Amino acid sequence: MTERRDVRATYEEIASHFSETREYAWPEVEAFLDGRRGRRGLDVGCGNGRHTERLADCVTHAVGLDASRGLLDEARARLAAADLADRTSLLHGDAAALPLRDDAADLAVYVATLHHLPTRTARLASLDELARVLTPDATALVSVWSTAHDTFDETESFDTTVDWTLPGGDTVPRYYHIYSPDDFRTDLADSDLHLSDLELSSGNCYATVTPE
Amino acid sequence: MKRDLMDIVCCPLDKHDLELDVDVEEDEVLEGTLTCTDCGETYPIEDGIPNLLPPDMRD
Secondary structure, three states, X not given: OOOHHHHHHHHXXXXXXXXXXXXXXXXXXXXXXXXXXXXXXXXXXXXXXXXXXXXXXXXXXXXXEEOOHHHHHHHHHHHHHOOOHHHEEEEEOEXXXXXXXXXXXXXXXXXXXXXXXXXXXXXXXXXXXHHHHEEEEEEEEXXXXXXXXXXXXXXXXXXXXXXXXXXXXXXXXXXXXXXXXXXXHHHHHHOOEEEEEEEEEOOEEEEEEXXX | OOHHHHHOEOOOOOOOOEEEEEEEEOOOEEEEEEEEOOOOOXXXXXXXXXXXXXXXXXX
């Protein structure tokens, strides 16, 4: 069974190569942020900071959190190069146990990360944690890879690993829970988040959520 | 880590306040320790980034 530590170790191993292939913000995330403003932004599973950078344009201060120190180092360099070091902070932490107080953020993105938590218990805990740290009037975007993607024939949710090939040719397996849209709705309903809108785009489920 | 991050961070385990001990500081805290004022768990600040992973997620 994939352990949380294994997921983190995977990313430490591939961090800089992975970061190079995650250059651009996703258009769906940019569309979500377009016109939204806040005081404190939060990017859960910020990786190399590509969305933290966009989020920082919308808020007074943006916090990026990731379980991979390697990717956080990439994010730090990226945000400094974009002249955003003063308005951003980075935290090494666990998406299922956020080291943030209640009401810490009023605008958040949680992109392509929830699906790397290997148990439903951890995924629900993480969604509850997001609800806990959001202010009552906050809005967040949560996205996961979905069975709707062309890559998959499955219609029911399933667990899988996808290999990452490093420049030298070694492969590192990456755990995913691929969500059916119905199961994503169910998990959101069972969490402390309220679902405002669910869209399928590019084979991913994008949920716009608020705290319940 | 900027000092004003202390306004929003907390212990990932029990969400209680953290106490900051600074070893190296320039514009930001570069090296130090965050200690939970309730459970006593300690979290290092390593090269400017606080490591607030729960103990079971660490190496």
